[in-house]
Amino acid sequence: MEIKYAIEGHNINKKYKNFELxxxxxKVPEGFATALIGENGAGKSTLLNFLSGVRRDAKGEINYFNETTNIEDAKEKIGYTGTDNYFIPTWSGREVKEISKLLFDDFDEKKFDDIANALAIDSDTFTIKGKSVSKLSDGNKVKLMLATVLARNTRTLxxxxxxxxxxxxMREKLSDILRSYLAGGDGKRSVLFSTHNISDMESVTDYAIIMEKGKIVEEGFVEDLKEKYIVVKGDNDSYEKVKGHLLNAHANxxxxxxxCLSKDLDKLAGFDIIKEIPTLFQISVAVMKQNSVLGNVVL
Ligand SMILES: Nc1ncnc2c1ncn2[C@@H]1O[C@H](COP(=O)(O)OP(=O)(O)OP(=O)(O)O)[C@@H](O)[C@H]1O
Incomplete structure (x- = not known):
């Protein structure tokens, strides 16, 4: 299968006082959902801010849809939601909708209403003197941002x-919505999302990029990563001898x-082990631990 890329970046670099991206x-594959995974402070938001054009002060080149390296040309095709509420806090949902209609030529009011209903966004916010965005729960704020981007005709979220x-x-619903978004795009739509909720989002993750300390430390299609790594279980008698070959091991x-890496399985030959296919969560934690900034605590 020939893979095309919705977003391709080269030499992306940004230095803060104590952090370097x-x-x-x-490479964000076109037609798929890509999860950006990494521990707190790994640089996920910093990277997404540059890709979406929210910030523009990084070095490097980003190519969108193999068409343009100019975010101004690409931004109409990109729907972005951040971790901060980007609506004016006093706006009601009704005003968010009216202003979105003015801002985006492709904003589909009916689609917005349907999505708002499907997501059960607090209906008080859509009345004439509706509840302001600042009074919505965090979950409803995210739903409102999602409804706004999903009501547009974008190519990448x-x-x-x-x-x-x-x-x-709602996480399950979000996964369904993202699948349906991709399915409606004839292979041309893509999703890139960051998440700490790896297990809940695994069903909608086709490709994973794992970041640590500002760098990509692992990436690939989930089905390939599940062949690259393998879960190993065994009796405690052999634990001390095998643990040096394991990336993330616990005994009780x-x-x-x-x-461990599947290619290292031969190092465990002769030991009585059970092998299992890892989850994306298990792979991610193992990879993150190799590169973690976390120290040990003795209690
Ligand atoms: N404007 C800024 N000035 C200085 N440092 C910054 C700035 N923005 C981000 N950073 C630093 O960049 C690093 C990466 O932050 P970022 O928010 O991208 O991480 P993250 O992976 O999204 O983390 P989390 O999972 O906690 O949201 C952090 O050390 C953060 O303090």
Whole structure:
């Protein structure tokens, strides 16, 4: 299968006093949902802000849809939601809709109403003297931002932690919505979202990019990553001998469990082990731990 890219970046660099974003090569496959994963402060929002044009002070080149390197030309085709509410706090949902109609030529009012209903956004906010955005719950604020971008005719959604404030049912709904968005695009629509809710969002993750300390440390289609890594379980008798080959291992009174690179499995030959396909969560945690800024705490 020939993969095209919705977004391709080269030598993206931004230095803050205590942090450097340094992404030599970024590829967001077209037609798929890509999850951007990494621990707090890894640089996910900083990267998404540059890709969406919210910030423009990074170095490097970003190519959108293999058509343009100018965010001004691409921004009509991109729907972005951030972690901060970007509406004026005193606006009601009704005003958000009216202003979106003015701002975006492709804003579809009926689609917005349908999405607002489907997401059960607080209906008080759409009445004539509606409840202001500042009084909405965090989950409803995210739903309102999602309804606004989904009501447009975009080619790529860039969503910064859309799942965080949502309840489990809404996360499932969000996954359904993103799948339906991709399915309606004839392979031309793409989604890039950051998330800490890896398990809840795994069903809608085709491609994963894992970042640590401002750099991409692992990436790939989830099905390929699930072949690259493998979960290994066994008895505690052999734990001390195998743990050096495992990336993230825990032992308790019932035995040990860890994850290793499939190519290293031959190093465990002769040990009585059970092998399992890892989840994206297990892979992500193992990769993040290799590169983590976290220290150890003894309690
Ligand atoms: N305007 C700024 N000035 C200085 N440092 C900044 C600025 N914006 C971000 N940073 C720093 O850049 C680093 C990356 O932050 P960023 O918000 O991109 O991380 P993140 O991966 O999105 O984290 P989280 O998962 O906690 O949201 C952090 O150390 C942050 O303090």
């Amino acid at each position: 340094k992404v030599d090569e970024l 860039i969503l910064d932690e859309p799942a965080s404030p949502l309840d489990p049912l 009174q019932f035995g040990y469990e860890g994850i």
